[in-house]
Amino acid sequence: MALIIPVVFIVVFAFAIYKKVKIYDEFSAGVKEAVNFTISLIPCLAAIFMMCELFEASGLADGLTKLLSPVFGVLGIPRELTKLVLIKPFSGSGSLAYLDEIIKNYGADSYIARCACVCFGSSETVFYISAVYFAGMKNKKLAMPIAVVLISTLVTTIFACLICRVI
Amino acid sequence: MNVIFCAVFFLSLIVLTVTAPEKLLSSLLSGAENSAKMALTLFCIYAVWMGLSNLAEKSGLSKSAAKALTPLTKKIFKTSNPAALESLAMNMSCNLLGIGGAATPYAVKAIAELEKDKNNWAQKLLFVINATSVQLLPTTVIALRASAGSASAFDIFLPSLICTSISTALAVALYTFGRRIWR
Numbered sequence: 120m121a122l123i124i125p126v127v128f129i130v131v132f133a134f135a136i137y138k139k140v141k142i143y144d145e146f147s148a149g150v151k152e153a154v155n156f157t158i159s160l161i162p163c164l165a166a167i168f169m170m171c172e173l174f175e176a177s178g179l180a181d182g183l184t185k186l187l188s189p190v191f192g193v194l195g196i197p198r199e200l201t202k203l204v205l206i207k208p209f210s211g212s213g214s215l216a217y218l219d220e221i222i223k224n225y226g227a228d229s230y231i232a233r234c235a236c237v238c239f240g241s242s243e244t245v246f247y248i249s250a251v252y253f254a255g256m257k258n259k260k261l262a263m264p265i266a267v268v269l270i271s272t273l274v275t276t277i278f279a280c281l282i283c284r285v286i
Numbered sequence: 287m288n289v290i291f292c293a294v295f296f297l298s299l300i301v302l303t304v305t306a307p308e309k310l311l312s313s314l315l316s317g318a319e320n321s322a323k324m325a326l327t328l329f330c331i332y333a334v335w336m337g338l339s340n341l342a343e344k345s346g347l348s349k350s351a352a353k354a355l356t357p358l359t360k361k362i363f364k365t366s367n368p369a370a371l372e373s374l375a376m377n378m379s380c381n382l383l384g385i386g387g388a389a390t391p392y393a394v395k396a397i398a399e400l401e402k403d404k405n406n407w408a409q410k411l412l413f414v415i416n417a418t419s420v421q422l423l424p425t426t427v428i429a430l431r432a433s434a435g436s437a438s439a440f441d442i443f444l445p446s447l448i449c450t451s452i453s454t455a456l457a458v459a460l461y462t463f464g465r466r467i468w469r
Contacts, residue, residue, distance in 0.1 A: 123383055123423070131338055135345040142341065149340025153332035156391060157325055165321040170291055172317030173298035176309050212324065219430060227436035236431060236442045240424030241449035245417045246290070251390065252397055252413050262289075264410045267460040268417040275418075275453035282445045 163250040171209050180205070194277050199231050204238060204276055208245040208269065215239075230283060237279040242272045335388035339376065348376050355379070363400075363408040370399035374412065381420045389416065407465070414461045418453040 135142055174180050180202075188201045196204065199221065207214040218239050225231040245268050249261050302310050342348045352359075352372035359374045360366060373396035380389035393416055400409045424446050432439035 124385065127383065127385070128338065131342045131345070131347060134347050135341040138345040140341060140344045145340050145344045146337040149337035150333045152340065153329060153336040153391070156332055156336070156394070157329040160328065161321070161325050164325055165318050166291065168321035168324065169314050169317035170295050170298070172313045172320065173302065173310075174294055176306075176313035177298040177301040178305065179298055179301055212320075212327075215426070215430075218427070222430060222434045227431045227434040227439070232431075232434075233442055233445075236424070236427045237445045237449055240421070240427045240442065240446040241419055241453055243417045243419040248390075248417045249413060252393055252416070253409075254394075256397065256401055256409070261410070261413070263464050264414050264417075264461060267457050267464055268414055270460060271418055271453045271457035274456060275449050278452060279445065279449045282448060286441075286445050 159254060160251055163254050164247075167209075167246065167250055171213070174209075195280050196276060197231055197234060197280065199225070200235055200238060200276075200280075203235055204273075207239065207242050208272070209247070211244040211247065214244075234280050234283045237283055238276050241275055241279060243268075245269060245272070331387035332391055335380075335385070336391050339388060339391065342376075348372055351375055351379055363405075363411060365400060365403060365405050365408050367399055367403055367405075370396050370403070370405075370408075373399060377412070377416070378420075381416065382422050411458070411461060414457045415454060418457045419450050420454050421450065422447065 132142070135145070184201050184205060187205065188198045191201050191204070192198055203214055203217045203221065206217060218235055221235045222232045245265060249265060253261065299310070302313075339348070342351075349372060352368075352375035355375040355378065356371055359371050359378070363370075363374055365371065365374075373392045377389050377392035377396055380392060393412060396412060397409050400406075400412075424442070427442065427446070428439050431442070
C-alpha cells in the first residue's frame with residue numbers, strides 16, 4: 120500500500136518523458152500555481168483560525184464538550200471521543216493532535232483508540248473545506264450542504280463506535 | 287458561513303471579555319500565527335502535487351483519465367463542460383488513491399469551471415462528496431497507529447472503508463433529497 124504514491128509518480132513522470140514534456144519547466148509552472156493558490160487561501164484561513172482560537176480560549180469549546188458528553192454517551196459514542204468529534208469539522212491539525220493523544224493514552228490497539236481512528240479517517244474538516252472550495256465564489260449559501268455533511272458525519276461516528284466493537 | 291463565523295466569534299468574544307479580557311489579543315494573534323503555519327504546510331503539499339499534476343496535464347495523462355471516467359462523472363454531476371469533467375475526474379481519482387492533498391486543487395479548479403456554467407448543484411455535490419471523505423486508504427491514521435506500536439495497524443482498514451462509504455452515500459442521498467424541499 121505504501122507503494123501507491125511512488126507508483127503514481129513513476130507513471131506520471133514516465134508518461135511525461137514519453138510525450139517529451141519539458142519536465143522541469145512544467146513542474147515549476149505547477150508549483151507557481153500552488154503559490155497563487157495558497158495565497159488565495161490565506162484570508163479565509165486566517166479568519167477561521169482566529170475564530171477557532173477564540174472559541175477554545177473563551178472556554179466555550181470545553182463547555183460544549185462537557186455539555187455534549189452525556190448526549191454522545193447516549194448515542195454510544197465514548198466520552199473520551201467527544202472533543203475529537205467536535206474539533207474535527209473545524210481543524211485537521213487540531214484533531215490530529217487529539218487523536219495522537221488518545222492513541223498514546225489508551226494504547227494503539229484499545230477500543231477507544233481504534234474507534235477514534237475510524238472516526239477520524241471517515242470524516243473531513245468540513246468548515247475548512249467549505250472555506251477553501253468556495254473562497255472565490257459568489258454563491259456561498261452553504262447552510263444545507265454543511266448541515267447534510269455534519270449529520271452524515273455524526274451518524275457515521277455512531278456507526279463507527281458500533282462497528283469497532285465487532286471488527 | 288457568515289452566520290456561523292459571526293455567531294461563534296461574537297459569542298466567544300463576549301465570554302472572553304467577561305472571563306479573561308487580557309487573553310483576547312494573544313489568542314487572536316496565535317490564531318493568525320497558526321493560519322500562517324498552516325498556509326506554509328499547505329503550500330508544501332500543493333507544491334508537490336500541483337507540480338506533478340501539471341506534468342499529468344501537459345502530457346495528456348489527465349485527459350485520458352478524464353475520458354475514462356467521463357460516463358460516470360457526466361451522469362453524477364450533470365455537466366458536459368470538458369474542463370470541469372477533467373478536474374472532476376482527477377479529484378475523484380486522487381481521493382480514491384488516498385492522496386487528499388492532491389484532490390483539493392482539482393476540486394477548486396472544478397468548482398471554478400462549474401461556476402462558468404452556473405452549475406450550482408454540481409458545485410455543492412462535489413463539496414458534499416469531498417467533505418465526507420472518500421478515501422480508500424486512511425494513510426495518516428495507519429502511520430500514526432504503527433508509530434504508536436500497534437500490533438496490527440492495518441486492521442482499521444475495513445471499518446474505515448465501511449464507515450466512509452456510508453457517510454458519503456448518506457450525505458449524497460440527504461443532499462439530493464434536501465435539494466427538493468429546501469433551496
